[in-house]
Amino acid sequence: MEHFKPENACMGHYFSRVMGEAMGVKNGAIWKSIRRAFDPYFSYQSAMGFSEIFTTELRKWIDGMTSQAGQTDGFIVEATTACTILPFKLIALACYGPAMTDKQLNRLYNVLPTTSKKEMDTFESEWKEFNLSVMREAKMIYQAVLAGTITEAAWLQSLDEILFTNLDVTSAILAFLLINLSINQAVQSELRAEILQNSSRFNEPGTEGSPVENYIRRTDTLLEYTCLESGRLCPAVWFTLPEYTGADIDIGGYRIKAGTNCIIDWARLNTESPLWNPEKRHPGEPEVNGRMFYPQRFQSMSTTTYRWSMLRFGLGGRQCIGKNFASRIMKQFLLEVLTRYRVELDGARPVKQWGTINVELRDDRFTVMPKQNVRFFEVKEEMGKS
Numbered sequence: 001m002e003h004f005k006p007e008n009a010c011m012g013h014y015f016s017r018v019m020g021e022a023m024g025v026k027n028g029a030i031w032k033s034i035r036r037a038f039d040p041y042f043s044y045q046s047a048m049g050f051s052e053i054f055t056t057e058l059r060k061w062i063d064g065m066t067s068q069a070g071q072t073d074g075f076i077v078e079a080t081t082a083c084t085i086l087p088f089k090l091i092a093l094a095c096y097g098p099a100m101t102d103k104q105l106n107r108l109y110n111v112l113p114t115t116s117k118k119e120m121d122t123f124e125s126e127w128k129e130f131n132l133s134v135m136r137e138a139k140m141i142y143q144a145v146l147a148g149t150i151t152e153a154a155w156l157q158s159l160d161e162i163l164f165t166n167l168d169v170t171s172a173i174l175a176f177l178l179i180n181l182s183i184n185q186a187v188q189s190e191l192r193a194e195i196l197q198n199s200s201r202f203n204e205p206g207t208e209g210s211p212v213e214n215y216i217r218r219t220d221t222l223l224e225y226t227c228l229e230s231g232r233l234c235p236a237v238w239f240t241l242p243e244y245t246g247a248d249i250d251i252g253g254y255r256i257k258a259g260t261n262c263i264i265d266w267a268r269l270n271t272e273s274p275l276w277n278p279e280k281r282h283p284g285e286p287e288v289n290g291r292m293f294y295p296q297r298f299q300s301m302s303t304t305t306y307r308w309s310m311l312r313f314g315l316g317g318r319q320c321i322g323k324n325f326a327s328r329i330m331k332q333f334l335l336e337v338l339t340r341y342r343v344e345l346d347g348a349r350p351v352k353q354w355g356t357i358n359v360e361l362r363d364d365r366f367t368v369m370p371k372q373n374v375r376f377f378e379v380k381e382e383m384g385k386s
Contacts, residue, residue, distance in 0.1 A: 003243045003318070004028075006261050010242050017120055019165065022157040023321070024241075031318075034154050037144030038162075038321055042094065047324035051213060053093055054329065058336040061086045065376070076346050079175035079374045080362070085109070087170035087329060091163055094325050095141075099134045108163070128156055162322060168367040169236040170326065174333055176234040177227070178374045179359060180293050181338075182345045187226065187295060192338045192379070194222050199335065216331050225295035227330045231312050232276075233293055235266040236367045240311065266311055267368075273309035339379075346373035 004027045008016040019025060023034035040046065065082065069075030092100050092108060100108075107130060135142040141159075144150045181188040198221070199212035215221065242261035249256050256262065270276075276290030276297075288294045298306075307315075313323035320326070337343065345359075362369040 002246055003316075004246060006242050006244060010261060014120065017124065019157045019161050021151065021153040022161040023154070024158075024161050024165075026154070030154070033144075034150050034158055035321070037141055037150050037155070038158060041141060042321045042324060044324045047094075047328045048217070050090075050094060050325070050328065051216070051332070054090055054332050055336070057086070057090060057093070058332055062336060062340060074375060074377055076373050076375045079178050079372050080171055080369050082374075083174035083178070084167070084171045086333075087174060088163070088167050090329050091166065091170065091322065091325065094322075095159060095162060096134050104130075104134060127160065128152075131156055131159060166320075166322060168365055168369065170329070172234075172236040172367050172369050173231060173326070173330065175370050175372075176236075177230050177330065177334060178337070178343050179345065179370055179372055180230045180234065181226070181334075182343045182374055184293050185344075187222075187293070188338065188342065191222050191226055191334070192342075195335055195338055199339075212335070216328070216335070220299075222295060223331055223334060225298040226334065227327065228298050228312075229293060229295040232270045232310050233291075234368065234370075235270055235311065237266055238368060239266055240264045264311065270310050275306055275309040341376040342379050344375045344377065346375040 005025045007025075008020050009025050023031055023038065026034060065075070065077060069077075088109065089105055092105060096104070131142075141155060145152050145155050181191070195215075198215035215223070218224065240263050242263050244259050244261050245256065247258050249258075271290035273290065281287070286294070288297060313320040313326070359370050359372040362371050
C-alpha cells in the first residue's frame, strides 16, 4: 500500500521555509520528478566512484586528529564531535563534486540557519547564492531546474535536506560504530583481522578488481554485518517522521483510517521484534537477544528475513537517497580507523541504557547523539599482513 508524507512533515512554518519543497516531504508526481533529478548522482555506481576521494579525506581526517593530539598512541576524542565535520564534507563532495573546495566547504558550513525570521531570510538568500555559484562550475543536478522538470526551490531544499538534515544522523551513526566496537573488543579484533586479510595499502579503493575494493563491495563480510548491527542497535533517531496511507488499513486488530499520520518507534522495532528475540534457537546458536551487539546474527539472514523487523534507510521506493553513499562511508571509515588504531571507551558513565551500551546521550538534539569519549591506540600490525 502506498504511503504519503503529510504537509511539511507536521513541523510548522520554519520547516516549511527550509525544506517544505524538498523531495523527502513531497508526494506523487512532484516527488518522482525531484527523485529522478537526484537519483543518478546518488546511485550505487556513483557511490563506488568516490572511493579514492573518500579514502583521501578519511586519511586526512585521521591525520588531523593525530596531529592535533600531538601523538599517535593513546589520544582521546569525543566520538560525536570527531565524527561531525567528516560526514558533512564527504556528503558535500557527493553533492557538488570537484567544485567543493575547502574554501567552498567553509562557506557552506557557515550558512547554517537559525530560528528568527531575519536570520531565516538571510539563510535563504545566502543558500541560494552559494549553490548557484557552485553549480556554475559543477552543473550537477541543476540541469533539471534549467530543463524545467523540477523547481529551483525543490532543488535548493533537497540539497538542504541531504546536507544539513542528515548531518547529525551520519555523525551519530559513525560515533556509534566507534562506541560499539570500543565496548566489544572481540568483534573489533576479529574485524581488524578480516580487514588486514582482505585489503592492502598498495591496492587502493576505487581500483577495479583490487582486493580492498572487492572487499568493500561484498555483503557477506563481518565489515558488512558490523555496519548493519550498529545501525540496528543504535538508530540515529527515536521515531520516524509521520506518514499516512491513502486507504483504511487494519494492523494488529486496529483500524487505521486513511490520512491518519503514523510514526514508528525506531529503536523498539529494531530491538524488540521476535526475530531478534527468538523463543526457539537452532542447535549451537548463541544466547543473544535484540539488545545485544552481535554482528554475526546477520551471517545466516537474508535481507528479506529482517525486512519488516529493522529500519535502516526506510522502506520501499522511498528509501533514503543517500543510502549508497552512507554504506560506502561507513565501510571505508571502519577500514581506515581500524587499520591504524584500536579504539576503547574512555570513562564510560552508566547514565542511560541504550541496548547494552551504558553511555550518556545528549538531550539537545533531535537525533540520538552519544556523549562519549573514545581513546585511540596505534596498532602495530602492517597492512597486508594477517
